[in-house]
Amino acid sequence: MTPEFGGFQRKNASLVEAKPVEKEVELSVISRKPLVRDFLLEPVFVNPKIKLSSMLWEMIKSTLHGLERGKQPIRSSEGTGGAYFMQDALGKKYLSVFKPLDEEPMAVNNPQGLPLSSNGEGLKRGTRVGEGAFREVAAYILDHPKSGPRSLLSGEVGFAGVPPTVMVQCLHKGFNYPEGYECAPKNVKIGSLQMFMKNFGCCEDMGPRDFPVEEVHKISVFDIRMVNTDRHAGNILVIKEGEEGRIVLIPIDHGYCLPENFEDCTLDWLYWPQAHQPYSPDTVEYIRSLDAEQDIALLKCYGWDLSIECARTLRISTMLLKKGVERGLTPKLVGELFLM
Template identity: 75%
Template sequence: MFNSTFNGLQKGNQPIRSSEGTGGTYFMQDSSQEFISVFKPIDEEPNAVNNPHGLAVSPDGEGLKRGTRVGEGALREVAAYILDHPKGGPRNLSSEAIGFAGVPPTVLVRCLHKGFNYSKGYEGSLKNVKIGSLQMFMKNDGSCEDMGPSRFPVEEVHKISVIDLRMANADRHAGNILFRKGEDGQTVLIPIDHGYCLPENFEDCTFDWLYWPQARQPYSLDTIEYINSLDAEQDIALLKFYGWDIPIESARTLRISTMLLKKGVERGLTPFAIGSLMCRENINKESVIEEIVHEAQDSLLPGMSEAAFLEAISEFMDSQLDKLAK
């Protein structure tokens, strides 16, 4: 993917900016002018200095979704790929093996090209180098906005739910789930756009699949086995190994969301039931997981450790889930 993208630029194939979305997204071509990857520069994110859609620069650094920061979208895109483990366990990042949920291979790169957006003009110097996420372009037949969800296989919807619940995704809508027909005629779903996952809080978590009929079906034994194998501490260490020392607040989100997912399936809860605990019913009413976090915070004495806080979260979560499972 990386070499093919570079060869395409060397051949003179221009980046093609997408007209969709709120940030700068560029389709990159290989030497034969086939789409090979998608590049998202961090300085063209919504509310960043070179945003091509005219969105104002964030006054306090907060992104469009609460609990996210402008300029961290690329890191979150790469993190979603790193943490989308195949069933056999974490992959080597140099491998393009597809994980459980099917997040396309994604890496962090530097790129210099006059075809990107520069609010102060392009000079061709090193200061114009862009840093961003480069994701493999996945051939598809459209997005889930283009067809009714009743046609999606249950397991395909469930795999999307697992990555979204784990990562507390704050931007899962039908437009950023692609679909394609496999060789066997079955529909395959492909999750993209993970720049708003692992937020610092759960305020903006949203999952379109929550309202699809498949979300009310129980997880299969294979999916439950995969969920049980997840380990938030190993995931945090893995992200650090690959260069992202994840913020304390986002690490906490990953620990809590993984805890909720694992405890939920232990009680036989469906994706709908678990997701409903993480998402708000409306913008003014806190979600159940937000209430649990606040209860745990109120129960602790000043200076208590993160481990003590997570233990309190676990106890309050058990109480809520036991009521739901009855």
């Protein structure tokens, strides 16, 4: 029996404490050799047939190399959960960001001093404590490239540009543990590992009028479809590309996507001028290609069964988005339907 680390539906799980459930499912990892050091980093596969792209493997191996060279995870001072910047071997740059399940807001090892959830519900209504990392990975999987459905074997950039993200198990003394815990294999943490994106700040640092329309629209498509309950200007990174410094927006922090209902949505871009403009023909064509049933099956293939409620949310949001653009509605008008 090995612990089940994937799955939105983790039957009999203690979601408040974000503990794994015992289930007969074999996990595939980089190595099954006994742990001989006080750190570990390996990808977690619920489905052993899943293959990772060379880009994801390189992120994992480079992050592990940094741990081997003694570079400590650096906990972010921002946010309500535990998020760790993972360094390269020289300690000169960040490679990735690790978010453990058990350090999520209102989880048992949350480092920010938040109280435990009394009923398993997260900070956002319709979400569950201990599921944020799964949603982070699901956001990357469902951010399909224009060429078609996402494959973790492909290194293609998704339509909205969600950074490459994968589920891993990680052990290091630098994480948050209760007093008296030892850094041992039994205390390994499960969470999402996302590629760190070098940026010039976030959208909070500048006025929205400078953002290209298509960049705002791509995030609106993603947020509407995924029913993002936590989209604010602070979790959209600003990147500048090329000699002309073309602005590219990168959406991050998707632990509150795919909720069980539409009660607690936050969509800051609704109030930006770009949201008043209609979608381009290319964006409309991309929206037409979306298929909720295909997405639900895809997540199941990767080992995560959406609950009935979350699957219903995805079906409704996808239908609403598609019907909205067919009627020529702007992002603002479609998005406002979520807030009614």
